[in-house]
Amino acid sequence: MDNQLTKPETLIQWIVLAILALLIAIPLAIFGVQMVQASDPYVKNVVSLTGNPVQGKAIFQINCAGCHGLEADGLVGPSLQAIPKRKSRYGLIHQVISGETPPMPKFQPSPQEMADLLSYLESL
Known part of the structure; x- marks a missing residue:
């Protein structure tokens, strides 16, 4: 049986999702650090x-x-x-x-x- 995760389309989708997750996570992390600093x-x-x-x-x-x-x-x-x-x-x-x-x-x-x-x- 063909493994769904090895199909090129599925791999591309996972890569795109991972990149999007990073693009969202990085600004949130920076904002969070600034919020902590601003609370000092x-x-x-x-x-x-x-x-x-x-x-x-x-x-x-x-x-x-x-x-x-x-x-x-x-x-x-x-x-x-x-x-x-x-x-x-x-x-x-x-x-x-x-x-x-x-x-x-x-x-x-x-x-x-x-x-x-x-x-x-x-x-x-």
């Missing part, structure tokens, strides 16, 4: 504040420029020019406070300092 009290506080890019630049020059360069164009650490095009606000906050990407140290700015730093990074 620190993150919620940071994104609710208006940052001052001038203050953010000062914070950057004191804490970040040693690795990322005075103009955030890279040195030991990568360039941060146009970083908001590559990372979300949540991703940037997590990157700064987590210390999960050695050699970048864990940095715990106040919510206002973080909002200022984000404002500066978004102005690059």
